Amino acid sequence: xxxxxxxxxxxxxxxxxxxxxxxxxxxxxxxxxxxxxxxxxxxxxxxxxxxxxxxxxxxxxxxxxxxxxxxxxxxxxxxxxxxxxxxxxxxxxxxxxxxxxxxxxxxxxxxxxxxx
Amino acid sequence: xxxxxxxxxxxxxxxxxxxxxxxxxxxxxxxxxxxxxxxxxxxxxxxxxxxxxxxxxxxxxxxxxxxxxxxxxxxxxxxxxxxxxxxxxxxxxxxxxxxxxxxxxxxxxxxxxxxx
Numbered sequence: 001x002x003x004x005x006x007x008x009x010x011x012x013x014x015x016x017x018x019x020x021x022x023x024x025x026x027x028x029x030x031x032x033x034x035x036x037x038x039x040x041x042x043x044x045x046x047x048x049x050x051x052x053x054x055x056x057x058x059x060x061x062x063x064x065x066x067x068x069x070x071x072x073x074x075x076x077x078x079x080x081x082x083x084x085x086x087x088x089x090x091x092x093x094x095x096x097x098x099x100x101x102x103x104x105x106x107x108x109x110x111x112x113x114x115x116x
Numbered sequence: 117x118x119x120x121x122x123x124x125x126x127x128x129x130x131x132x133x134x135x136x137x138x139x140x141x142x143x144x145x146x147x148x149x150x151x152x153x154x155x156x157x158x159x160x161x162x163x164x165x166x167x168x169x170x171x172x173x174x175x176x177x178x179x180x181x182x183x184x185x186x187x188x189x190x191x192x193x194x195x196x197x198x199x200x201x202x203x204x205x206x207x208x209x210x211x212x213x214x215x216x217x218x219x220x221x222x223x224x225x226x227x228x229x230x231x232x
Binding site for chain 1: 151153158159160161162163166207209211219220222223224225
């Protein structure tokens with residue numbers, strides 16, 4: 001079945017560092033990719049939607065200069081947390097979907113980001 | 117308004133028993149897709165089952181079945197013969213409409229714990 005690969009799975013870094021998270025669709029072309037943030041014991045919160053070759057659409061309240069999203073190809077999207085601070089510590093999970101909405105949206109395994 | 121409601125924050129079930137996780141949805145779209153995902157403590161989102169709004173038969177995938185009652189706008193997940201490995205967070209989700217701009221909407225989740 002379709003697989004989405006997310007890397008890295010765990011990051012610990014110092015405050016002020018920029019962190020890049022990669023999301024790849026391995027066996028299908030992801031026309032749309034999504035980035036979510038999940039706080040403990042809560043549901044997923046959509047941060048942004050990206051379509052290949054165009055700028056990401058950010059949800060209200062999400063700083064686009066803080067969370068840079070690049071979707072350069074149909075199989076790769078990246079999320080860069082710029083100048084990360086402790087409040088950015090969270091679980092980030094990407095998701096990818098093909099062109100038809102009756103296909104499931106597949107998720108990466110997530111990235112646990114800890115900023116010291 | 118587009119919404120998914122899961123009214124059971126947590127459930128405890130004895131191993132080998134069947135369990136039903138409740139989900140109701142609200143949408144004005146005639147076409148939509150309903151999904152269930154499992155999120156174990158490791159964090160990955162695992163796709164379980166899909167039901168299209170025009171599907172007349174309830175979806176089944178192994179031990180998982182979706183009890184789709186369109187008039188009541190409910191899409192309950194039934195797990196037969198529960199196993200210890202079924203302990204996880206379960207999210208009901210919906211993609212309203214059939215456009216590439218449609219975003220998946222998640223419920224708040226149900227934490228299922230299976231007792232040996």
